[in-house]
Amino acid sequence: MVREKFTAFFLAIALALLAFPISLQAEGVEDTAPEISPDLPNGKRVLFDNTHGQTAGQADWVIDGAFSDFAEGIAKNGYEVKELRQKDPFDVGDLIPYDVFIIPEANIPFKKEEQAAIVEYVENGGSVFFISDHYNADRNKNRWDSSEIMNGFRRGAFDNPLKGMDKEERESTAMQNVESSDWLSNHFGIRFRYNAPGTVVADQVVAPKDSFNITKGISKVTMHAGSTLAITNPDTAKGIVYLPDNLDESNKWGPAVDEGIYHGGGKEEGPYVAISKLKRGKAAFIGDSSPVEDATPKYRNEETGKPKRTYDGFQEADNAELLLNMVDWLAEDENYARFSDTEIPLDDVSPMLEKELPINTTEPKEEPWNEPLAGYDWFDPLTFAPGAYGSKLDSVKDPSYQFKMEEPISNVEPFTVELIISGLSPGQIVSGYNVGMYLDGGMQVAKIQNENGDWPSSYGYSEAFTLAANESGIASKKLTIQVKKGVQGKVNLRLRKNSSKLYTTTVLVK
Numbered sequence: 001m002v003r004e005k006f007t008a009f010f011l012a013i014a015l016a017l018l019a020f021p022i023s024l025q026a027e028g029v030e031d032t033a034p035e036i037s038p039d040l041p042n043g044k045r046v047l048f049d050n051t052h053g054q055t056a057g058q059a060d061w062v063i064d065g066a067f068s069d070f071a072e073g074i075a076k077n078g079y080e081v082k083e084l085r086q087k088d089p090f091d092v093g094d095l096i097p098y099d100v101f102i103i104p105e106a107n108i109p110f111k112k113e114e115q116a117a118i119v120e121y122v123e124n125g126g127s128v129f130f131i132s133d134h135y136n137a138d139r140n141k142n143r144w145d146s147s148e149i150m151n152g153f154r155r156g157a158f159d160n161p162l163k164g165m166d167k168e169e170r171e172s173t174a175m176q177n178v179e180s181s182d183w184l185s186n187h188f189g190i191r192f193r194y195n196a197p198g199t200v201v202a203d204q205v206v207a208p209k210d211s212f213n214i215t216k217g218i219s220k221v222t223m224h225a226g227s228t229l230a231i232t233n234p235d236t237a238k239g240i241v242y243l244p245d246n247l248d249e250s251n252k253w254g255p256a257v258d259e260g261i262y263h264g265g266g267k268e269e270g271p272y273v274a275i276s277k278l279k280r281g282k283a284a285f286i287g288d289s290s291p292v293e294d295a296t297p298k299y300r301n302e303e304t305g306k307p308k309r310t311y312d313g314f315q316e317a318d319n320a321e322l323l324l325n326m327v328d329w330l331a332e333d334e335n336y337a338r339f340s341d342t343e344i345p346l347d348d349v350s351p352m353l354e355k356e357l358p359i360n361t362t363e364p365k366e367e368p369w370n371e372p373l374a375g376y377d378w379f380d381p382l383t384f385a386p387g388a389y390g391s392k393l394d395s396v397k398d399p400s401y402q403f404k405m406e407e408p409i410s411n412v413e414p415f416t417v418e419l420i421i422s423g424l425s426p427g428q429i430v431s432g433y434n435v436g437m438y439l440d441g442g443m444q445v446a447k448i449q450n451e452n453g454d455w456p457s458s459y460g461y462s463e464a465f466t467l468a469a470n471e472s473g474i475a476s477k478k479l480t481i482q483v484k485k486g487v488q489g490k491v492n493l494r495l496r497k498n499s500s501k502l503y504t505t506t507v508l509v510k
Contacts, residue, residue, distance in 0.1 A: 033085040034064040036071055042078030044331050047098040050083050051090060052149070053107030055299050055389035056378065057139030058308050061104030061131075061289060062389070065298030066310040073314075073324050079331070089114050089177075095121040099331045102129045105146040105289040107139050108378075109161070111177040115152065119187050122281035127330035129284045130184075131292055134196040134225045136257050140302070140378035141368035142169070147192035147227050147287075152181040155194050156363030164367065172379035182358050188276040188283050189233025193356065195269070196256035197243060199224050201317065202272045204242035210344050211240040214275070214325045220317040221273065225253040226288025228270040230350035235340040236278060238347050239271025241322070257365040263351055270350045273322065275329070277338050284326050291319035295501045300395045303376045305385030307398075309500050315442070399423040401495055401503035408510040409491075414449070414482045419495065421476070424469035432498040435479055436461035437491050437507075445487045449480040459484055461496065483509055 033050070048071065054061040063071035063083050075081050082098075084090060089111050095101050101121065110118075118128055133146045135155065143164055148154045157163040161180045162170045169175060185191040200223045208216040221241050231237050245266035252260020263269045276283040286292075290313040297308035314320050336342055354360055377383045387395020404418040417435070424430065437446035447455050448462035456463075467475035483491070487509055494504040 033083045034062070035083075036063065036075040036081040038075045038078045038080060040078055041080065044078070044099040045080045045082070045097060046074055046100045046102060046327065046331075047095065048081070048083045049090075049101065049103045049106070050085050050389075051108075052103070052110065053140050053142075053378070054104045056107040056302060057141075058301060058310070059105060059107065059139050059289070060297035060299055060308050060310055061293070062298060066293045066296055066308070067104060068296055069294040069312075069314040069320070070292050070323060073320060074327055077324060077328065079327070090117060092117040092120045095126055096124075098126070100127045100129060100327055102131070102327075103150075104131050104292070105133050105137070105139075106149045107142065107144065107146060108174050109144050109149045109178045110152075112179050112181070113177060115181070115183050119183070119278070122187075122283060123279040125280040125333065127282045127284070129326065129330060130192075130286075131289050132192050132227060132285070132287050133289050134227045134253055134256075134287070135194040136196065136255065136365070136367075136369055137225075138368050141370060141372045142174075142378045143367040145194075146289075147194060150184055150192050150285075151358075152183040153358050153361075154180070154363075155361045158358050158361060168377065169379060172377075174379040180358075185232045187278060189231065189235065189237035190274055190276055190285060191230045191232055192285070192287060193228050193230055193262060193270055194361070195227055195262045196253040196258075196260045197223060197226060197228070197247065197251055197265075197269075198253040198256075198260070200243050200247070200251060202241050202243050204244065204266060206238075206240045211238075211275075212329055212344070214329050215240055215322070216325065218318045218322045218325070221319055221322055222291055222313065222316045223272060223288045224290040224311075224313065226272065226286075226290065228272050228287050229274050229285055230270045230352060230356070231274070231347045232349060234346040234349060235338045237274060237276045238339055238344070239267075239274045241273035242267055242271055243269055255369075262353055262356070268351055273326075275326075277334070277336065279337050280334075282330055282334065284330055286323075291316065292323060295499070297500075299389045300385055300387030300391075302381075302384040302388035302391070303373055305387060305395065309498065311499070397423060403493055403495075403503075403505060403507075405507070408508040409483060411483045411485055411487050411509050414480050417479050417481055417493070419467075419477045419479065420474065421467060421469075422474050424473040424475055426469060426471045426473050428469040428473070428475075429466060430469070430475065430497075431466035432464055433467065433502075434461045434464050434496055435481075435494065436496070437481065437483065437493050439487070439491060445484040445491060447482045447484075449482075455482070 060066035202221045247265030274285045381390035384391040386393035402420045444459040469475040495502045
């Protein structure tokens with residue numbers, strides 16, 4: 001029924017456009033949900049949620065944005081991948097056609113009927129992957145963090161999910177049928193902690209034979225401010241990746257609102273990555289979005305309108321392999337109802353501070369962590385900045401980039417490349433750029449001469465440089481480059497700004 005409604009809606013829009021040819025984005029019609037089709041289909045389908053603020057703040061957790069590496073990796077393994085984009089709450093009918101439902105870090109709470117839909121979907125054989133973050137990662141400043149949304153209750157507001165909200169927020173569509181509960185623990189035997197470890201490498205990994213082979217080939221998983229989980233029912237939930245032992249407050253995320261580390265790391269702190277079994281279906285959990293993201297954001301910040309900066313976490317350590325292994329496990333049908341029906345060793349119930357119990361949680365610092373800008377309402381896309389997901393207006397067009405050089409490039413003598421940036425404002429000064437050359441797989445193969453004429457001692461990106469646009473809005477810079485001897489064939493030439501990828505092209509080296 002939901003699909004029929006939306007089919008009719010978009011058909012009406014299409015007919016209107018025939019009579020009035022205008023930009024979809026300019027009139028506020030949401031761009032179509034992206035899909036990725038595999039070259040060699042395995043007959044299975046994966047759905048990513050984008051109905052709960054997955055693009056709020058600096059997040060860009062969409063399959064054609066900063067979750068594209070993950071989504072494309074899934075597709076390369078044979079899965080059809082699609083993104084859920086709709087205004088109505090999802091129901092079980094939206095989920096049933098898919099083998100795996102992935103929920104990237106949510107910033108708008110689930111309604112009670114959506115929680116029920118997830119449970120019904122899993123109980124009947126579907127699988128869900130919850131990707132959360134650390135406490136106080138409230139990207140749209142609505143007082144609900146991702147870990148709270150996944151758990152079903154706000155810290156210090158179990159008796160009132162609307163605590164601190166003004167009349168408009170309370171009466172918004174987004175907050176209707178939102179009720180406090182401990183649903184994640186009640187159904188999946190697990191709960192996200194409200195701790196906040198900082199930059200940590202999780203290197204305690206359960207053996208593949210005890211993790212259904214999910215951890216095969218995995219030795220390290222990175223965290224850049226995240227959370228761990230607490231096992232509340234070992235019959236149905238199990239940890240598979242843990243942080244190191246002997247962590248303390250020096251290992252917490254800098255802006256953490258409390259001690260950040262609750263149980264000293266390791267097994268006591270609870271798993272960083274975990275799995276769960278509920279009747280015919282399964283679930284998986286990770287306490288940070290950093291290992292999933294890449295550096296290719298699509299949308300502008302919905303509050304400020306500024307470009308987003310995301311990072312290449314998916315390529316760090318064994319993150320990519322773990323995440324793709326997890327999807328394979330989630331998509332596989334199983335004939336047992338709980339882990340206690342298998343031969344894998346069960347976990348112990350995680351230790352819990354008194355303040356971690358749902359009814360006893362407190363709000364160490366009043367939320368939101370910062371006042372929203374005037375005119376921005378997290379629940380109303382009509383207030384979103386141009387270029388944001390859901391906004392009516394396109395953002396200002398980004399600059400275009402070009403490298404000019406003679407090809408093929410020599411691997412014996414230094415050569416000159418001219419970088420040209422067009423579409424800037426006349427006289428605009430831009431900075432933070434650097435250039436590098438690398439092979440597929442990431443190995444750097446070029447040295448770029450410094451401004452003072454010296455050559456760096458190792459292969460890698462150039463030192464950062466600044467450009468000034470002329471009266472036509474064009475800026476250029478010539479770079480002298482030496483490719484590593486012996487390198488031949490196609491090489492990637494990339495421009496970055498403050499570590500974010502801007503433009504990459506392939507050049508031929510002889």
